[in-house]
Amino acid sequence: MLWPKRLLRVALKGLIKNRMRSLLTTLGVIIGVASVIVMVGIGAGAQADIETQISSLGTNMLMAFPGASRHGGVSRGAGSYNKMTLDDAEAIRERAEYISAVSGVVRSGAQVIGGTGDWSTGVMGVSPEYLEIRAWGLEEGKFFDERDIRSRAKVAVVGATIVDELFPNEDPIGQKIRINKTPFRIVGVLEEKGASGFGRDEDDTILVPVTTGLYRLSGGKYINMIFVSARSLEDSEAAEEELREILRQEHRLNPGEEDDFRIHSQAEFIEMATETQEVMTLLLGAVAAVSLIVGGIGIMNIMLVSVTERTREIGIRLAVGARSSDILVQFLTESVVLSLLGGTIGVLLAYILTTVLNDAVGMTTIIQPGVVAIAFGFAAAIGVFFGYYPARKAAMLNPIDALRYE
Amino acid sequence: MMERVIETRKVTKHYLMGDLCVKALRGVDLTVNRGEFVAIMGASGSGKSTLLNVIGCLDRPTSGQYLLDGVDTSGFSRDQYAEVRNQRIGFVFQTFNLLPRTTALDNVELPLFYDRTGKFNDPRAAAVESLERVGLGDRMHHDPSELSGGQRQRVAMARALVNNPSIILADEPTGNLDSRTSVDVLSVFQELNEQGITVLLVTHETDIAQYAKRIVVMRDGLIVSDRQVWDRRSAAQDLEAMPSHDEMVELVAEGE
Ligand SMILES: Nc1ncnc2c1ncn2[C@@H]1O[C@H](COP(=O)(O)OP(=O)(O)OP(=O)(O)O)[C@@H](O)[C@H]1O
Ligand SMILES: [Mg+2]
Numbered sequence: 001m002l003w004p005k006r007l008l009r010v011a012l013k014g015l016i017k018n019r020m021r022s023l024l025t026t027l028g029v030i031i032g033v034a035s036v037i038v039m040v041g042i043g044a045g046a047q048a049d050i051e052t053q054i055s056s057l058g059t060n061m062l063m064a065f066p067g068a069s070r071h072g073g074v075s076r077g078a079g080s081y082n083k084m085t086l087d088d089a090e091a092i093r094e095r096a097e098y099i100s101a102v103s104g105v106v107r108s109g110a111q112v113i114g115g116t117g118d119w120s121t122g123v124m125g126v127s128p129e130y131l132e133i134r135a136w137g138l139e140e141g142k143f144f145d146e147r148d149i150r151s152r153a154k155v156a157v158v159g160a161t162i163v164d165e166l167f168p169n170e171d172p173i174g175q176k177i178r179i180n181k182t183p184f185r186i187v188g189v190l191e192e193k194g195a196s197g198f199g200r201d202e203d204d205t206i207l208v209p210v211t212t213g214l215y216r217l218s219g220g221k222y223i224n225m226i227f228v229s230a231r232s233l234e235d236s237e238a239a240e241e242e243l244r245e246i247l248r249q250e251h252r253l254n255p256g257e258e259d260d261f262r263i264h265s266q267a268e269f270i271e272m273a274t275e276t277q278e279v280m281t282l283l284l285g286a287v288a289a290v291s292l293i294v295g296g297i298g299i300m301n302i303m304l305v306s307v308t309e310r311t312r313e314i315g316i317r318l319a320v321g322a323r324s325s326d327i328l329v330q331f332l333t334e335s336v337v338l339s340l341l342g343g344t345i346g347v348l349l350a351y352i353l354t355t356v357l358n359d360a361v362g363m364t365t366i367i368q369p370g371v372v373a374i375a376f377g378f379a380a381a382i383g384v385f386f387g388y389y390p391a392r393k394a395a396m397l398n399p400i401d402a403l404r405y406e
Numbered sequence: 407m408m409e410r411v412i413e414t415r416k417v418t419k420h421y422l423m424g425d426l427c428v429k430a431l432r433g434v435d436l437t438v439n440r441g442e443f444v445a446i447m448g449a450s451g452s453g454k455s456t457l458l459n460v461i462g463c464l465d466r467p468t469s470g471q472y473l474l475d476g477v478d479t480s481g482f483s484r485d486q487y488a489e490v491r492n493q494r495i496g497f498v499f500q501t502f503n504l505l506p507r508t509t510a511l512d513n514v515e516l517p518l519f520y521d522r523t524g525k526f527n528d529p530r531a532a533a534v535e536s537l538e539r540v541g542l543g544d545r546m547h548h549d550p551s552e553l554s555g556g557q558r559q560r561v562a563m564a565r566a567l568v569n570n571p572s573i574i575l576a577d578e579p580t581g582n583l584d585s586r587t588s589v590d591v592l593s594v595f596q597e598l599n600e601q602g603i604t605v606l607l608v609t610h611e612t613d614i615a616q617y618a619k620r621i622v623v624m625r626d627g628l629i630v631s632d633r634q635v636w637d638r639r640s641a642a643q644d645l646e647a648m649p650s651h652d653e654m655v656e657l658v659a660e661g662e
Contacts, residue, residue, distance in 0.1 A: 309506075317516070319497060320517040321492020322492075324485075398466070399465075400465045403499075
């Protein structure tokens with residue numbers, strides 16, 4: 001072996017002499033590595049986004065809606081069996097063990113007048129526990145309590161959009177608004193939730209006590225759904241069973257009779273979203289793999305194209321007394337230096353791109369260390385292999401054959 | 407007592423080209439003593455380059471023995487071959503074979519880079535000295551692309567010389583040069599030969615062969631003639647007698 005210092009010097013000299021080739025090779029590695037890291041980072045970011053969105057739906061939430069889930073089935077005569085009432089919600093509150101919070105929900109569209117103008121939005125009648133079920137917070141003021149429920153108080157808690165629309169320059173707390181002509185007092189403002197991934201503005205809402213909503217704003221008999229929280233994620237299934245049992249008893253359904261309501265769980269949503277996300281991740285992964293391979297082919301091409309010239313160079317070196325091992329070490333060093341350089345720049349570029357995407361574009365991109373390692377390793381391996389392999393072939397030739405090579 | 411530097415015994419070299427077997431050498435016996443200056447001549451395709459490559463340890467014979475300084479090289483490993491090329495032989499090619507985009511000085515230094523004996527304390531100085539020896543001291547920092555054919559051949563010769571080899575092999579070193587430059591290059595070979603270096607030179611030109619001490623003629627992979635040169639010429643003297651380029655221009659002008 002020659003002095004490593006000398007070999008490193010000759011390798012670096014070689015790289016500088018073949019600037020264009022060096023540059024193009026590194027470029028291949030850079031693009032390959034950076035695109036894979038960013039691509040998979042976008043996939044992972046989207047996944048994380050959806051997970052936060054789903055968990056922002058509430059805590060271990062279950063929802064019961066009236067109406068049979070099955071399209072066919074025996075049609076029922078009595079309409080009331082297909083409906084839900086506040087009594088159903090009360091029964092759950094009293095009897096359920098695995099359920100920590102219950103809220104009947106009444107929904108109605110409403111024309112709201114107050115402050116600077118009017119606005120049409122959705123009004124939800126809910127119980128005080130609703131906030132806990134949805135894992136929402138209050139920006140200011142207070143939420144209504146049991147007393148307000150009992151007294152059917154005309155108080156409202158509004159979302160940020162309502163504040164923006166009606167009271168852009170004032171403190172909304174204590175202000176009067178009219179919902180479908182009925183006067184209400186604003187007692188609280190909900191924490192802003194920002195753009196939701198489900199295309200709905202979650203801040204464009206008004207919450208009122210469920211009794212107020214039921215008796216003063218809508219028909220006065222049936223509620224639209226019941227929201228509950230299971231005590232914990234592990235209790236979700238037990239809570240769902242319990243919810244079903246209580247509702248069946250309340251609706252006096254015989255064994256064998258179908259449910260006249262549907263239950264959806266947060267877990268179910270997570271499952272659905274995860275499935276979608278898996279498809280997307282797969283897609284992004286495939287694109288990433290393609291770009292890595294394209295980058296690899298780029299590296300390969302450049303390395304192979306330069307072989308003719310390099311083969312003559314190898315012939316000359318052999319002719320003046322280089323050993324095969326000298327040549328191999330030189331070329332291996334060149335390839336490793338190029339690949340490491342390209343890989344490092346690629347990773348840096350990926351970090352820069354990710355930062356730009358996250359901060360300037362507002363996307364969520366997550367760099368995954370495993371992917372960084374794989375991309376770096378793959379690109380470097382290709383660089384080293386295609387830099388080294390042709391050189392190895394040439395170094396094993398007779399000097400005269402290497403010199404003659406075209 | 408004459409010292410045998412090069413001795414080939416029934417050396418053959420066959421090239422397999424598909425089904426065809428080209429017999430480039432058919433059993434060459436050649437002995438060269440230290441200090442000789444041999445010109446190898448012969449028609450194109452007669453095996454001159456092939457023989458020189460075998461002697462230069464750039465290629466291995468198909469059969470036969472090649473003794474270098476009395477030692478049989480058949481059993482040598484690749485690395486030993488490399489060592490021989492590096493330490494004992496200087497090779498000058500017809501096509502120069504210089505590294506492109508590399509200065510004359512770096513090209514000349516290249517063999518020293520692979521020198522494992524450590525006998526060169528200052529490779530750079532040795533390369534400079536070698537370039538000065540062939541009269542190119544003023545062109546050291548030029549790339550081959552910035553040099554004329556004759557200058558390139560001198561760089562190649564400086565590279566062949568830099569390791570102080572005992573043998574110089576040159577395959578048509580004047581093939582790409584005009585006659586005046588050829589004589590000029592030959593004067594360098596003759597000077598080296600005076601200093602005790604054994605020179606083997608392949609050439610097509612009878613004029614050039616006259617500067618050698620011995621002429622070997624090949625045909626169809628065999629040596630067909632081997633004789634001493636009695637009326638050997640001195641390249642240095644011929645060069646003086648030759649009109650310079652400036653004088654040539656004047657002669658042409660007078661003729662008009
Ligand atoms: N690598 C090779 N593969 C196949 N055949 C070869 C190879 N090298 C030489 N030959 C053949 O061997 C024979 C001798 O070739 P060589 O190069 O030794 O001739 P030469 O005397 O140097 O000719 P020239 O004066 O044209 O240089 C030729 O017929 C040539 O075609
Ligand atoms: Mg030849």
